[in-house]
Amino acid sequence: MAETRDDLSTADGIWSLRRLPEMDEAQFSQWQTLLEHRTGMALTESRKSFLETNLGIRMREIGCNSYQAYYEQIVSGPDAIVEWATLVDRLTVQETRFFRDEDAFRLVSDYVMTRPRETLRKRPLEAWSVGCSTGEEAYTLAMILNQCMEALALKPLFGVTGSDISKPAITKARSGLFSARKLTSIDKTMKNRYFRPAQRNTVEIVASIRDRVCFTHLNVLDLKHAPMHGVNIIFCQNLLIYFRRWRRREIVKRLAERLAPGGLLVLGQGELTDWHPPGLQRVPSEHVLAWIKRQPDEE
Ligand SMILES: C[S@@+](CC[C@H](N)C(=O)[O-])C[C@H]1O[C@@H](n2cnc3c(N)ncnc32)[C@H](O)[C@@H]1O
Incomplete structure (x- = not known):
């Protein structure tokens, strides 16, 4: 598996963030199913990069470097409920305003x-x-x-x-x-x-x-x-x-x-x-x- 952790670029001596690898189709489908089952949100293919970005941010925060490991943490880890609550907040669109319509x-x-x-x-x-x-x-x-x-x-x-x-x-x-x-x-x-x-x-x-x-x-x-x-x-x-x-x-x-x-x-x-x-x-x-x-x- 590719190294995915935030990494120190030794060539120029500057800290840089190495991106997580692209999510493969099977992983995307697994996340789509989980999200739709638990929240109703149907994530289309066009929202894949939104999912990758937001999962990536959260995974960096907790030091997790694979989508699969994070998925397992969300469905069966000891802090699954708490972590799910955090993630759902990141993945929902909360845009709103007073007197909107x-x-x-x-x-x-x-x-x-x-x-x-x-x-x-x-x-x-x-x-x-x-x-x-x-x-x-x-x-x-x-x-x-x-x-x-x-x-x-x-x-x-x-x-x-x-x-x-x-x-x-x-x-x-x-x-x-x-x-x-x-x-x-x-x-x-x-x-x-x-x-x-x-x-x-x-x-x-x-x-x-x-x-x-x-x-x-x-x-x-x-x-x-x-x-x-x-x-x-x-x-x-x-x-x-x-x-x-x-x-x-x-x-x-x-x-x-x-x-x-x-x-x-x-x-x-x-x-x-x-x-x-x-x-x-x-x-x-x-x-x-x-x-x-x-x-x-x-x-
Ligand atoms: C775009 S905001 C809309 C806010 C407000 N109704 C408005 O029109 O300004 C959508 C909200 O729906 C919530 N939401 C998404 N899925 C939900 C679910 N399954 N149950 C309850 N709320 C949900 C999100 O957390 C988000 O706050």
């Missing part, structure tokens, strides 16, 4: 504003950000719901849950602290209302919003074990895009089961095509992919 958040706002006032006054509104990454989407939902309650002159009777497979992302989300750079494209009124300057170029979410949002570690492949039921708004964007079509449908079916009658499910544009989830009615919108769960008497 403005049309979708406007739809949420319209949905809340047109609900019977009496219901909003009596029953807490529950929202869920599925695949919430570092929390921006969940906090945005809370801000939108708060704006609605204020506009309706109602008490802020709502809660938002954010869930993600990445534990480090969830820890970051819980902190409620973000780089000030993340606010550059946010409307000034919302910025002043919901963020406070914190230490060293960071901002924190105001307590009135943080108190209404909680975060939990959850793999969408394990939705059957999720304790969420009767949710009014489920927001799941930029997650299903990494999954195969049959799996997207399975997950959407599971999410629909967690919706309250009359509840709203919002996905990302183009994330579900050529299929109509049973029991749901499409919201007529050109820019947002969303459904309402039919009431039992509408079935």
